[in-house]
Structure formats: C-alpha cells, structure tokens
Amino acid sequence: MxxxxxxxxxxxxxxxxxxxxxxxxxxxxxxxxxxxxxxxxxxxxxxxxxxxxxxxxxxxxxxxxxxxxxxxxxxxxxxxxxxxxxxxxxxxxxxxxxxxxxxxxxxxxxxxxxxxxxxxxxxxxxxxxxxxxxxxxxxxxxxxxxxxxxxxxxxxxxxxxxxxxxxxxxxxxxxxxxxxxxxxxxxxxxxxxxxxxxxxxxxxxxxxxxxxxxxxxxxxxxxxxKGGAPAWPRLEHDDHYAVVGSARPLEDAWRASQVGMVAWLGELYGLDRLDAYQLLTQVALSPLANVCDTNYSALTKIEKRLLPDAAAHGGMHSHLRSLAIGLT
Amino acid sequence: MxxxxxxxxxxxxxxxxxxxxxxxxxxxxxxxxxxxxxxxxxxxxxxxxxxxxxxxxxxxxxxxxxxxxxxxxxxxxxxxxxxxxxxxxxxxxxxxxxxxxxxxxxxxxxxxxxxxxxxxxxxxxxxxxxxxxxxxxxxxxxxxxxxxxxxxxxxxxxxxxxxxxxxxxxxxxxxxxxxxxxxxxxxxxxxxxxxxxxxxxxxxxxxxxxxxxxxxxxxxxxxxxKGGAPAWPRLEHDDHYAVVGSARPLEDAWRASQVGMVAWLGELYGLDRLDAYQLLTQVALSPLANVCDTNYSALTKIEKRLLPDAAAHGGMHSHLRSLAIGLT
Amino acid sequence: MxxxxxxxxxxxxxxxxxxxxxxxxxxxxxxxxxxxxxxxxxxxxxxxxxxxxxxxxxxxxxxxxxxxxxxxxxxxxxxxxxxxxxxxxxxxxxxxxxxxxxxxxxxxxxxxxxxxxxxxxxxxxxxxxxxxxxxxxxxxxxxxxxxxxxxxxxxxxxxxxxxxxxxxxxxxxxxxxxxxxxxxxxxxxxxxxxxxxxxxxxxxxxxxxxxxxxxxxxxxxxxxxKGGAPAWPRLEHDDHYAVVGSARPLEDAWRASQVGMVAWLGELYGLDRLDAYQLLTQVALSPLANVCDTNYSALTKIEKRLLPDAAAHGGMHSHLRSLAIGLT
Amino acid sequence: MxxxxxxxxxxxxxxxxxxxxxxxxxxxxxxxxxxxxxxxxxxxxxxxxxxxxxxxxxxxxxxxxxxxxxxxxxxxxxxxxxxxxxxxxxxxxxxxxxxxxxxxxxxxxxxxxxxxxxxxxxxxxxxxxxxxxxxxxxxxxxxxxxxxxxxxxxxxxxxxxxxxxxxxxxxxxxxxxxxxxxxxxxxxxxxxxxxxxxxxxxxxxxxxxxxxxxxxxxxxxxxxxKGGAPAWPRLEHDDHYAVVGSARPLEDAWRASQVGMVAWLGELYGLDRLDAYQLLTQVALSPLANVCDTNYSALTKIEKRLLPDAAAHGGMHSHLRSLAIGLT
Structure with a gap:
C-alpha cells in the first residue's frame, strides 16, 4: 500500500x-x-x-x-x-x-x-x-x-x-x-x-x-x-448504515437522508419505495448532526443487526476494515 | 396503593x-x-x-x-x-x-x-x-x-x-x-x-x-x-434525562428541547445558561421523535453516566421505579 | 335586512x-x-x-x-x-x-x-x-x-x-x-x-x-x-381575489395559499392544475400577512383586471357590495 | 459617459x-x-x-x-x-x-x-x-x-x-x-x-x-x-425603498430583509432599533420574490410617501435617474 x-x-x-x-x-x-x-x-x-x-x-x-x-x-x-x-x-x-x-x-x-x-x-x-x-x-x-x-x-x-x-x-x-x-x-x-x-x-x-x-x-x-455515486453522503460502520442529509429547514435535511436511505435499501434488498419507506418508519434511528452550520445536517441510520446480511458497495467496508488492521 | x-x-x-x-x-x-x-x-x-x-x-x-x-x-x-x-x-x-x-x-x-x-x-x-x-x-x-x-x-x-x-x-x-x-x-x-x-x-x-x-x-x-412545572415534557429513564420539544419547523422543536435541557441542567447542577449550553453541545444526544404530525417532535437527551449523580424532581423517578417492582 | x-x-x-x-x-x-x-x-x-x-x-x-x-x-x-x-x-x-x-x-x-x-x-x-x-x-x-x-x-x-x-x-x-x-x-x-x-x-x-x-x-x-367550502380562507375585493394560508414554516403558509388559488382558478376558469400553476407563476401577488403568530399567514392574490370576468361563489361579492350601499 | x-x-x-x-x-x-x-x-x-x-x-x-x-x-x-x-x-x-x-x-x-x-x-x-x-x-x-x-x-x-x-x-x-x-x-x-x-x-x-x-x-x-456596503441587497425606486433577504426557511429570508431595513431606517432617520422595528411593523410591504430557488428571497419595502424626504446613499438614485434621461 x-x-x-x-x-x-x-x-x-x-x-x-x-x-x-x-x-x-x-x-x-x-x-x-x-x-x-x-x-x-x-x-x-x-x-x-x-x-x-x-x-x-x-x-x-x-x-x-x-x-x-x-x-x-x-x-x-x-x-x-x-x-x-x-x-x-x-x-x-x-x-x-x-x-x-x-x-x-x-x-x-x-x-x-x-x-x-x-x-x-x-x-x-x-x-x-x-x-x-x-x-x-x-x-x-x-x-x-x-x-x-x-x-x-x-x-x-x-x-x-x-x-x-x-x-x-x-x-x-x-x-x-x-x-x-x-x-x-x-x-x-x-x-x-x-x-x-x-x-x-x-x-x-x-x-x-x-x-x-x-x-x-x-x-x-x-x-x-467506479460509478454508483450516492445522491447524499453515506456512512458505514461495522454495525450501522447511515445517510447524511444537509439542508434548511432541518426537516429537509432529514428528509434528504430518508430518501437517500430508501434508495440504499432498494439497492441492498430490492425493496420498492413504499416498502422501504415502511421499513424505515419502523427501524430508523435519526440522530441530528449539526443545527448550527449554513446547512443543517441530519442522519438516517439503521442497525445492521435488524437487517439481512448484505455487501454494500461491493463489500467495500469489510475490505477496508481488513486493510486497516495493523495500520494503527 | x-x-x-x-x-x-x-x-x-x-x-x-x-x-x-x-x-x-x-x-x-x-x-x-x-x-x-x-x-x-x-x-x-x-x-x-x-x-x-x-x-x-x-x-x-x-x-x-x-x-x-x-x-x-x-x-x-x-x-x-x-x-x-x-x-x-x-x-x-x-x-x-x-x-x-x-x-x-x-x-x-x-x-x-x-x-x-x-x-x-x-x-x-x-x-x-x-x-x-x-x-x-x-x-x-x-x-x-x-x-x-x-x-x-x-x-x-x-x-x-x-x-x-x-x-x-x-x-x-x-x-x-x-x-x-x-x-x-x-x-x-x-x-x-x-x-x-x-x-x-x-x-x-x-x-x-x-x-x-x-x-x-x-x-x-x-x-x-406540587409546583415545578417544566416548560416542555421531560422524560427520565434509569440511564437518561430527556426533554421533548414540539414545533415547526423541526429546528424549533429541537431548540425548544435544548432550551428545556439548559433549564434542567441549571436546576440539577447550578450551571449558568452559557455553561449549560456548552456542556450540552458536547454531551447531547438528539434523536428525532416524529416528523409527520401537526407539530414535529425532537429530543435532547443526556446519558446519566456522563453527569454527577442527582435527584431530579426530588428523586421521583427512583421512587416510582421502586413502587413499580412487583406490579408486573 | x-x-x-x-x-x-x-x-x-x-x-x-x-x-x-x-x-x-x-x-x-x-x-x-x-x-x-x-x-x-x-x-x-x-x-x-x-x-x-x-x-x-x-x-x-x-x-x-x-x-x-x-x-x-x-x-x-x-x-x-x-x-x-x-x-x-x-x-x-x-x-x-x-x-x-x-x-x-x-x-x-x-x-x-x-x-x-x-x-x-x-x-x-x-x-x-x-x-x-x-x-x-x-x-x-x-x-x-x-x-x-x-x-x-x-x-x-x-x-x-x-x-x-x-x-x-x-x-x-x-x-x-x-x-x-x-x-x-x-x-x-x-x-x-x-x-x-x-x-x-x-x-x-x-x-x-x-x-x-x-x-x-x-x-x-x-x-x-350552501356547500362549496374552500380549504383555506378566501378574500374578494372589487379588484382582487386572494387566498390566505397559515402554517409554519412560512413557505408552507404560502404554499397552502397557492394550492388554494390553483383550486379557485380551476373553479373560475376550468384551468387544470398545471395551467393554473403556470398562470399563477406569472400573475400572483404574494404579500405576507403575519410572521409572528402561532402560525404564520401569507397570501396569494391576483388582480381581477388580469383575468376574464367571473362570478366567484355565485357573484356573492357583488351582491354584498350592493347591499352595503346605504349602510354607512 | x-x-x-x-x-x-x-x-x-x-x-x-x-x-x-x-x-x-x-x-x-x-x-x-x-x-x-x-x-x-x-x-x-x-x-x-x-x-x-x-x-x-x-x-x-x-x-x-x-x-x-x-x-x-x-x-x-x-x-x-x-x-x-x-x-x-x-x-x-x-x-x-x-x-x-x-x-x-x-x-x-x-x-x-x-x-x-x-x-x-x-x-x-x-x-x-x-x-x-x-x-x-x-x-x-x-x-x-x-x-x-x-x-x-x-x-x-x-x-x-x-x-x-x-x-x-x-x-x-x-x-x-x-x-x-x-x-x-x-x-x-x-x-x-x-x-x-x-x-x-x-x-x-x-x-x-x-x-x-x-x-x-x-x-x-x-x-x-466608497464604503457603506449594505449587509443585504437594497433596491431604490422613485417611490420605494426595499431590502432583499435570501435564505431558508422563508421566514429567515424575510427576517434578513427586515433587519436590513431596520439598519437602513437607522441610517436615514437616526431611529434606534426598537423605534425602527415599530415603524416597520406599521408601514412595511412584504412581497415575496422567489420560493423556488436554492435560497428563497423576500422583500421588505416601504413607500417613500410615508417617510420624510431623504437622500439614501448620498442621493445616488436621483443622480442615476437624471443620468438615465436621454439614454433610452
């Protein structure tokens, strides 16, 4: 490397x-x-x-x-x-x-x-x-x-x-x-x-x-x-998926993150928009990020343990996690 | 009882x-x-x-x-x-x-x-x-x-x-x-x-x-x-304090919960408004509640483990927890 | 009377x-x-x-x-x-x-x-x-x-x-x-x-x-x-039609007044929603009412001189204007 | 020229x-x-x-x-x-x-x-x-x-x-x-x-x-x-002063235009902030500009006929009006 x-x-x-x-x-x-x-x-x-x-x-x-x-x-x-x-x-x-x-x-x-x-x-x-x-x-x-x-x-x-x-x-x-x-x-x-x-x-x-x-x-x-650019920033942890939306007013920041997660759930599991909307309604975590900057930022976040296994973006996160071992 | x-x-x-x-x-x-x-x-x-x-x-x-x-x-x-x-x-x-x-x-x-x-x-x-x-x-x-x-x-x-x-x-x-x-x-x-x-x-x-x-x-x-009415609803768990604000746009719901928590931190620890604002900035959790109702609701929440022990509202939560034992 | x-x-x-x-x-x-x-x-x-x-x-x-x-x-x-x-x-x-x-x-x-x-x-x-x-x-x-x-x-x-x-x-x-x-x-x-x-x-x-x-x-x-209740308050002057929307944030108050006017233009002239939207875009006046109350209020207003003659709500305004003569 | x-x-x-x-x-x-x-x-x-x-x-x-x-x-x-x-x-x-x-x-x-x-x-x-x-x-x-x-x-x-x-x-x-x-x-x-x-x-x-x-x-x-830069765009007509604010949500666009007009009234007439706020409350026109762009724009506008004569920005508008004669 x-x-x-x-x-x-x-x-x-x-x-x-x-x-x-x-x-x-x-x-x-x-x-x-x-x-x-x-x-x-x-x-x-x-x-x-x-x-x-x-x-x-x-x-x-x-x-x-x-x-x-x-x-x-x-x-x-x-x-x-x-x-x-x-x-x-x-x-x-x-x-x-x-x-x-x-x-x-x-x-x-x-x-x-x-x-x-x-x-x-x-x-x-x-x-x-x-x-x-x-x-x-x-x-x-x-x-x-x-x-x-x-x-x-x-x-x-x-x-x-x-x-x-x-x-x-x-x-x-x-x-x-x-x-x-x-x-x-x-x-x-x-x-x-x-x-x-x-x-x-x-x-x-x-x-x-x-x-x-x-x-x-x-x-x-x-x-x-190559390709696959998400509309809004996505975060992946070992135990969560999250999408960050940024806008004003704050509801629009959060809505952007929600629409972003509807898209991601569609990619991961083939859910149509309404089923993804429903699932999100029952499983989303919605922590705020900032309510002070020029745009406010809000997250939609889901615990992986609630979802079937999946390899988001081709399993990139696992790949990077394994590369990270030994670097610190 | x-x-x-x-x-x-x-x-x-x-x-x-x-x-x-x-x-x-x-x-x-x-x-x-x-x-x-x-x-x-x-x-x-x-x-x-x-x-x-x-x-x-x-x-x-x-x-x-x-x-x-x-x-x-x-x-x-x-x-x-x-x-x-x-x-x-x-x-x-x-x-x-x-x-x-x-x-x-x-x-x-x-x-x-x-x-x-x-x-x-x-x-x-x-x-x-x-x-x-x-x-x-x-x-x-x-x-x-x-x-x-x-x-x-x-x-x-x-x-x-x-x-x-x-x-x-x-x-x-x-x-x-x-x-x-x-x-x-x-x-x-x-x-x-x-x-x-x-x-x-x-x-x-x-x-x-x-x-x-x-x-x-x-x-x-x-x-x-008797007395002590909070401006906004407060929640107490064994491990958290939380204040719920409800308004539109969403930032105003959250701001209400923040101002409510500044007041609560003042009551609990004698913090002045600016010190409470600072502490909140570094420790608050901010989960959304609803972004669909006639007013939106947002929480400001703090883990008790981050704060000194205190008996909010005269220790009412502990009192009720002890009463609850045996009721279920 | x-x-x-x-x-x-x-x-x-x-x-x-x-x-x-x-x-x-x-x-x-x-x-x-x-x-x-x-x-x-x-x-x-x-x-x-x-x-x-x-x-x-x-x-x-x-x-x-x-x-x-x-x-x-x-x-x-x-x-x-x-x-x-x-x-x-x-x-x-x-x-x-x-x-x-x-x-x-x-x-x-x-x-x-x-x-x-x-x-x-x-x-x-x-x-x-x-x-x-x-x-x-x-x-x-x-x-x-x-x-x-x-x-x-x-x-x-x-x-x-x-x-x-x-x-x-x-x-x-x-x-x-x-x-x-x-x-x-x-x-x-x-x-x-x-x-x-x-x-x-x-x-x-x-x-x-x-x-x-x-x-x-x-x-x-x-x-x-009898019947005909508008979704939002409507005002009629000799020279204007107006709809009042009230909500927070302010854009939603105004959007409500706009949607209300799209409906009214449809009633008056048979315009479909998109044509009414287009006409509104080019002729609406949009004066604010209040930005201080529990809901904010905003108007969508159109000069009658820009529109063909019409008898809104069965010509009620003209009827009331004629009744008003002599009362003051 | x-x-x-x-x-x-x-x-x-x-x-x-x-x-x-x-x-x-x-x-x-x-x-x-x-x-x-x-x-x-x-x-x-x-x-x-x-x-x-x-x-x-x-x-x-x-x-x-x-x-x-x-x-x-x-x-x-x-x-x-x-x-x-x-x-x-x-x-x-x-x-x-x-x-x-x-x-x-x-x-x-x-x-x-x-x-x-x-x-x-x-x-x-x-x-x-x-x-x-x-x-x-x-x-x-x-x-x-x-x-x-x-x-x-x-x-x-x-x-x-x-x-x-x-x-x-x-x-x-x-x-x-x-x-x-x-x-x-x-x-x-x-x-x-x-x-x-x-x-x-x-x-x-x-x-x-x-x-x-x-x-x-x-x-x-x-x-x-030289100097005198206003915080927000100002417009002057023969018969009006106006300030344009742009932001989201819409109330913040309008508030910016209001605060801008409070400043302008202070410059023109020596009004303190509260008196300017009061005067504005009773005389402002508040037409919206756009509610569709990346920021929304709203105006605070006052008819000159309601105010004492004044020479905003050193009488620049009158000067430009006189120069404009003969150009069209």
Missing amino acids: DVVEFRPTPDQYAWTFGGVAPSHRIRPGTVLKLWTEDAFSGRLQRTTDMPSQVLDMTQVNPQTGPFFVEGAEPGDTLAIHIVDLTPARDWAASTTIPFFGALTHPSTLHEPLPERTWIYQLDRAAGTVRFESAALTLDLPLEPMLGTVGVAPPGREVRSSLVPDTFGGNMDTPEMKPGTTCYLGVNVEGALFSVGDGHYRQGEGESCGTAVEGAMDVTLIVELI | DVVEFRPTPDQYAWTFGGVAPSHRIRPGTVLKLWTEDAFSGRLQRTTDMPSQVLDMTQVNPQTGPFFVEGAEPGDTLAIHIVDLTPARDWAASTTIPFFGALTHPSTLHEPLPERTWIYQLDRAAGTVRFESAALTLDLPLEPMLGTVGVAPPGREVRSSLVPDTFGGNMDTPEMKPGTTCYLGVNVEGALFSVGDGHYRQGEGESCGTAVEGAMDVTLIVELI | DVVEFRPTPDQYAWTFGGVAPSHRIRPGTVLKLWTEDAFSGRLQRTTDMPSQVLDMTQVNPQTGPFFVEGAEPGDTLAIHIVDLTPARDWAASTTIPFFGALTHPSTLHEPLPERTWIYQLDRAAGTVRFESAALTLDLPLEPMLGTVGVAPPGREVRSSLVPDTFGGNMDTPEMKPGTTCYLGVNVEGALFSVGDGHYRQGEGESCGTAVEGAMDVTLIVELI | DVVEFRPTPDQYAWTFGGVAPSHRIRPGTVLKLWTEDAFSGRLQRTTDMPSQVLDMTQVNPQTGPFFVEGAEPGDTLAIHIVDLTPARDWAASTTIPFFGALTHPSTLHEPLPERTWIYQLDRAAGTVRFESAALTLDLPLEPMLGTVGVAPPGREVRSSLVPDTFGGNMDTPEMKPGTTCYLGVNVEGALFSVGDGHYRQGEGESCGTAVEGAMDVTLIVELI
Whole structure:
C-alpha cells in the first residue's frame, strides 16, 4: 500500500471545497497519515481568548488536502475509511461566537450572547477531556471525530469549508469516527477531497456551534468505486448504515437522508419505495448532526443487526476494515 | 396503593386533550391498568384495508382517559411512570395515509402516494413483529411504546389527539417506553391526562406517519409534585434525562428541547445558561421523535453516566421505579 | 335586512374559536353593527404601560361573538362582508412583548428585547395616526382592518384567538379591510364566527407582533352559501381575489395559499392544475400577512383586471357590495 | 459617459458568481448596453420541448459579464441602475422542471409532476405577452425584469447563477425593473458583477420556478460608492425603498430583509432599533420574490410617501435617474 504523510504548514491549508489545486495526487488504495489543525486555526488557546478578538473568520475550518484521486471521475464513488483519529494536542477549545450557534439567531434585534471560551484538558491515560465551569467540573470520554470530510462540489461551485451539502463537507456528525467508511459521490475529475475540523468529542446537534475542537492525527485509507455515486453522503460502520442529509429547514435535511436511505435499501434488498419507506418508519434511528452550520445536517441510520446480511458497495467496508488492521 | 382498571368501550374514547369530562378521579400514587385501542380505532385489519376506505379521520388516536388527578393545579408537575406495556393483540398495522407522512407533502400539486397497508404478526415468545413485503420478510424486535401521553392544554384550548405540544400529547417518541417517567406541567385543575396510540415498535421520525400500531395493555403509576412545572415534557429513564420539544419547523422543536435541557441542567447542577449550553453541545444526544404530525417532535437527551449523580424532581423517578417492582 | 347591534361587556368577550356558546343566533343576510375591544383588552394606554406589568396574556385578542348562523352546516361557505371599520377611540397602542414578534425568538438563550410602548393619536379629519419616537414623528394614513375573523375549527378543537389556521382566525392581514368579502368553510353547525383585533393600520408581516391596535366599530353583512367550502380562507375585493394560508414554516403558509388559488382558478376558469400553476407563476401577488403568530399567514392574490370576468361563489361579492350601499 | 456594448456569444456566458475572469473592465459611471440570453440558454422554443430532453442543467441562467469595476474594493457599495429592459425576442418560454418549483418537493417519494412547456408570444404594440392554455387565453401586461443581478460572493466562494444570497444573484424579484437602483456590497476587488435571466413578466414567488423567460436588451448605469456596503441587497425606486433577504426557511429570508431595513431606517432617520422595528411593523410591504430557488428571497419595502424626504446613499438614485434621461 502507498502511504502518504502530510502535515500542512499554515500557508498550505485549504479553506474551500473545490477551487483549490491538489496538495497531492494519490492512487486508490493509498493510506494517508495526516495532521489537521483545529477549526480555529489554533488561535483560541486560553479561556481569556475571545472569538471577536482573536479569530479571523476567513480562516476557520482549515482543510488538509485536497487530494486528487487518480481515475476518479464524475459519477464515481469515493470510499474514505477512517482508520484512526488521535488527538494531536493535550488540550482543545470551544467557544460562543457572536450570532453563531443553535440557540441564538442572527436575524433578530438582540445583542449577541456573551462570548465565553472553554479550554478542555486531555487525559490520554484516562481517555477523557475535562469540562470546567464555575459550578461543575466533569471528565468526559474522549470520542474523536472529524467535522469535515468533503469532495469538490458539482456545478462549478466552490464552497467554504463551513458548508455541508451533497458533497459532504462540514457535516459535523459524531458518526464520522474511527471505523467509519464514508461514501461520497465524485463531482469533478480526481474528486479533490479534503478533511479537517477534528473534534475530541461533540454532542448531536453541536448546539453552540463549536465542539471540543482540537488538532488531530488522522489515518485514512482511500478507495475508489467506479460509478454508483450516492445522491447524499453515506456512512458505514461495522454495525450501522447511515445517510447524511444537509439542508434548511432541518426537516429537509432529514428528509434528504430518508430518501437517500430508501434508495440504499432498494439497492441492498430490492425493496420498492413504499416498502422501504415502511421499513424505515419502523427501524430508523435519526440522530441530528449539526443545527448550527449554513446547512443543517441530519442522519438516517439503521442497525445492521435488524437487517439481512448484505455487501454494500461491493463489500467495500469489510475490505477496508481488513486493510486497516495493523495500520494503527 | 389504589389500583384503577379501565378498558374503555368505543363510546368512552376521548379524541382530544382538554374539553372532555374525566373518566375517573384518581389520587396521586394510583396505579392504572389500562387498555388502549390502536391509532386506527381498530379499523385496519387486513393488507387490503385502505385508509381512504376504512378510516374515519375524525376517529383516530383514541385516548383512554382523561384522568382527573386530585390536588393537581396549574403550575404543578405530573409524573407518569410507565410500568409496563404489553401488546393486547397478536397483530398490528401500519399504512400510508394520503398526504400524511414525512416523505409526502400536502401543499403540492402531486397526486397522493399509493395507499398500502402492512399487517405485522406478533411472535410473543420470540419478542418480535414480522415485517412482510414482496422482496423481504424480517422479524423485528418488539419494543412497545406509547405515542400519546398528554394533559389538557393551557389557554382554554382543546387540541386533537394528533397534536404534540408543551402539554405532551402525540409526541410519538420511542423513548416513551416501560421504565420511563414522564414529567408534564399541569395547566388545568386535575391535570386531565390521557394516554393512547400504542406502538409495538417505531423508528425515530415515524417517517410514513404510522408506526406498528396496536392495542396495548398499559400499566402506569401517577404521582403529583406540587409546583415545578417544566416548560416542555421531560422524560427520565434509569440511564437518561430527556426533554421533548414540539414545533415547526423541526429546528424549533429541537431548540425548544435544548432550551428545556439548559433549564434542567441549571436546576440539577447550578450551571449558568452559557455553561449549560456548552456542556450540552458536547454531551447531547438528539434523536428525532416524529416528523409527520401537526407539530414535529425532537429530543435532547443526556446519558446519566456522563453527569454527577442527582435527584431530579426530588428523586421521583427512583421512587416510582421502586413502587413499580412487583406490579408486573 | 335584520340588523343586530352588539357591544360586548368584558365578561361577554370570547377568547377562543370554538368552545363558546353563541352570543347571538342570526339569519343569513343579517347586518351586524359591532364594537370590538383592542387586542390588549384596553390595558395599554400610556407609553409607560409595560406589557409584562399590565397585560394579562390569557386575555388578549378578545372576540365579539360568536354568532350562530342559522342553517350553516359543515361544508357550507360563510361569506362575511366588511362594510365599514371606524376607529372607536382617538388613540391606539403598540408594544414589544417579550419573545413575541418576528425579530426575536423564544427558543434562544437571549434576554428578551426591551419592552417599549407606543401610543398613536388619531386625527380623524386628516385620516392619520401619529407615530412618535425620539428621532422622528410621522403621520401615517389610517387604514383600518380586522386582525381576526374566524369560525369554530374542525375536529372538536378549540383554538386561542391568537391562532390563524384553515378556520381563519388571527390572520392579521391588511387585506381584511372595508370592502372585503371573506369566505370561510363552515366546520360546525351554525359556523360560530367571531371578529376582533382591530388595527388602525398594519404593515405586511406585523413584524413586532402588535399593530396599531385599537377598539373598532365594525359593520358586517353575513351571508351563507350552501356547500362549496374552500380549504383555506378566501378574500374578494372589487379588484382582487386572494387566498390566505397559515402554517409554519412560512413557505408552507404560502404554499397552502397557492394550492388554494390553483383550486379557485380551476373553479373560475376550468384551468387544470398545471395551467393554473403556470398562470399563477406569472400573475400572483404574494404579500405576507403575519410572521409572528402561532402560525404564520401569507397570501396569494391576483388582480381581477388580469383575468376574464367571473362570478366567484355565485357573484356573492357583488351582491354584498350592493347591499352595503346605504349602510354607512 | 463611457458606453460599453456587449452581446456575449455562448462561449462567453458566465455560469457562476465569482470564479470567472471579467469580460470587461469598466470605470464607475459607465453605461452598459447588454444582451442577455434567457434562463434556458435558448433551448426551449416550442411547447413540445420538454426540459428533461432539451435542457442542460449545467447551462441555465447564463450571465452577461462579469464586469470588473475599477476602484471597487471590499466594503464598497456598487450601485447598478436599470435604465431600460426591452425584450430581445418576440416570444418567451416557461416550463415545469422535474422537482423544481414551489408546489413540488424533491425530498419526497412522489413521481415528478408532468413536464409542460408554455410559449408566450409578445405583442410589442399592445405591450402584452399571451398565456395560452386549453381552457383560457389571456394577454398579460409586459413587465420586464431581471432575475439575476449579482457580484462575486465573499469568503472565496463561487456560486451557481441559480443562487441568491447576500451578494444578490438569482433573487428573482419583479422589483428589479426599469427605474430601479440596486445597491450591492462589494466582496472582492473589482466587484465582478453580472446580470442575466430576463423575465418578460413574473408573479411574486415564481411558483413553478420559471417565469416568462426571454432574451433581453439591457441598459444599465454602474456607479461606485466608497464604503457603506449594505449587509443585504437594497433596491431604490422613485417611490420605494426595499431590502432583499435570501435564505431558508422563508421566514429567515424575510427576517434578513427586515433587519436590513431596520439598519437602513437607522441610517436615514437616526431611529434606534426598537423605534425602527415599530415603524416597520406599521408601514412595511412584504412581497415575496422567489420560493423556488436554492435560497428563497423576500422583500421588505416601504413607500417613500410615508417617510420624510431623504437622500439614501448620498442621493445616488436621483443622480442615476437624471443620468438615465436621454439614454433610452
């Protein structure tokens, strides 16, 4: 297996999906050992660092990549398997950015909520991050994930790395974790995918808009499936299938994920649309991902144990899982 | 403990929250052994029964109750503990009702989706219900829940039993299961709560609008807490706290549940609003309940294992759990 | 013509659509000379009166009525013609109610916007009301309208007089003005309609949630059309047809009004759904009504001059206009 | 005055806002005499032309431009005055594109609505376009407008010419007509604005997604104001001020336009936010623009006759109106 290691310098960060020259050309099957800077570009380091003073909002969600995958053409399916996510620092940060987040609203006449920054210390041995507040200190389990995994968008567009959509991007779902295979439809020659925005943990919905944001050491395997591009990003775990929809209002994000799962159930089991709709109604899990970004993201997820065995996308997930053994 | 048993005859069903004379007056601490008819009032029995032909849409979601709880006054908190839910029939039904459900839309120019009815056979020994379709037959785990648990609404209103709102009602969340304590704010003298709409199982979101709908034998314990009415329904399990918000669009349902949880975390741990918002951001689970009813319902849920021990609402849940022992 | 005059005393106000015994039984064709109290029940009188101190939120939008219309049955169409609206006081009030209004949001963590009350003095001779602020004083044209015109809802429900829906209610549209005929589907025996919430003027959207709210002298003629109940309230002026939809999110309110107009164009001209959709696309006016109430309201409106002559609902509007002559 | 004439050939069309090299560099004060192709790139010519067969969805809304305005820097305000819009053909087209339009919905399980194409013949002498259907033929007044007027977006993004947002773009409002001055904030050096998507007429909301789409001869004057960039596009007519907001759900589009107007009223008259909110509540007109595009667009509009005289943006509109005399 080819192995590519890449730790971008700040001038090498990408800030968009699309519109950026590739940092590397890789062959399908390549292992990537990457480093990603945190969503704040490392500028929030102390509880006294206030977003309005230290953040540059044109430099958030720095991306590592994009990677040009040889042979990838529009209509193909990129399979990105997350082998490992390891915090690259011993601390992480979260904050309230004025008028950003689910429990504030920019189109009102309110003053912004107060800015406050939280620094989480990591205890690697215990596998925890520490939430500290005036009233309460809590050690929370470390559960690393990637906020952004995306390819270049279709239709000549270039989108900010803050955006989730059909091309993946800033989906901010805790389901994007070690062991996940993410299937994304390819829109442009080479796919041009990038990753970033590591979270040491995040709740579903990412209420205040920023998770436990930290630099991350990322190990991926990237594969290519000719054809078969799904309309919306699909995730496969050992024990679940999931589809991510992104839109506003939130019901349309979730509906997109549902329609995506109806299609997937049709592919896997030959169910017609109404029978898939019925089955979904009785078995779907529906965890939210983010309700703070430019599009909201919601998942439709099904436990594999409820379904007959199947080899989604030609058994790609099992294949990647077996390749991953020994890489960490 | 007082024990009240009630199996309503069809003329005794209630069809609304509020606006109905109580079927019983009960004292706090009473055990209720109830029977609830299915959401279709038992009219869908065969796969050839089509909703447009056999359903009477003015007679759906029949309620058992309402119960007048002695001493309950506006501003009090009703605690309804679900001791047991046992399917009362060996089959259940689901269907597609024209222009009802998440993946259709009434304000379009489309013809309705085709009507189709599914009958699920129950295997009590195996604890499963059988999904049958042309392409696939699956035995799915029985996971009984109640679609509707509600009190009379505030502001002199009377709402259909299809509606979820601050008063509970048709929330359609799989979290309303045996072992759950549901806390509802009391709006009128006596609270006037009722239950119905049993589901043998349901996915999150209830996509097509109807779960595995079946008659249910329901055992509850009802308690009263003076004062402390939460703004939105709260659920407590042995291992979770949850708040249910109901509104449109879906983001507002979820935001309501989030603001409700910020309040609850404040009560439990003295967290100020911003610290609670931050903690929520990193620990919340956000499963959808329904995206098909007149209001959509969404939950904010936290695992107790992540939080310090606390005795919500004076330890009512533990108290009710201990009372429940021996009742089933 | 029968003429009924009614100036309710405070204990005679209705606070809901449905659930209230009729104040009068009237025959179709009756002229009603009514007085309506303002939305605040007259409690806001000075700029120093703050809503949180003087308002009783269980006593807002007092209704005059309801009126039982003899012969009205479910499926019939009530035609309410507004002959005249004359301010019953020389002043009116508007205010910011905490977390009510379009540019604030209850499901956030913000403190409420400041409360402020504006009193508008009426100049009857000039036909103006005076907006007074620190920076600017303006005389605005008097343009009286009724915020609420509604019948009892279907499905056994009782709704607050703050609610707009298929039954009309608190639609808060400036199009409900002298010269308007409002067509409402009848849901219960006698229709049980009421009116209230007079505005001396209001912008489209009613941003802050309260218009120039004032007591009103109201002259109506009420007629009954057997059958023909429209799905959503219809308005007819000498020069326009309009349909009012009410829902959340706002696009669904507007879509309902559009689907309603597609139906109306079909009735008037025999257009099929696609041709009506196309015509609407090129000729519709789409003014918002309210974006602050429990449901938002939006209109689809067409200028009659763009369409061939037609006699909607059997020419009822012309008939009522001719009856109205001499009544004012 | 500099005069630039430009009739792009098909290979010169721009398909995005941003990401395209300028077709011309112009000085502020330049008169542009442009030709714009219709939204379908001229591919729909007969009622038998079906979108799914003849349209290339990667080639819709062709733009004429972009124009690099010398001296324009981020934070400046571009003033684009529409001197004249004259249909460049004697016919125009409209159609139903599968799952596009307000009364259909892509995230459902419905089959698409039928495709149907309407061709409108222009009668220049009468100033009308002819709607033809099986049931009805109508001559509708010609009211030319531009669907898209936009600058390059901020944040390194490149957006499809189907998108409306803070940078203007595909707002699809009938208010973009001869006599209008459109103020847009500049995001990138040179502003890079383009225009296209001429409509011979359009209703508010653009229900089916396509107006009376036709090629257009366009005369503009372009001016530059240093600084003063508005957050959202502003329009000025001789008799109105308007702000256009674009977002989903629709309430957020309208709220953005409201907050934009609160800001404008503050600039013009020194009103504080609450007084501006109050005044807006009583005087705003709120016509919808589009409820079909990737973002919906809504306007807040005020009649100048209701307000004291003022010289918005330094009296730019009057200045441009006087320059326009003699140009048509």
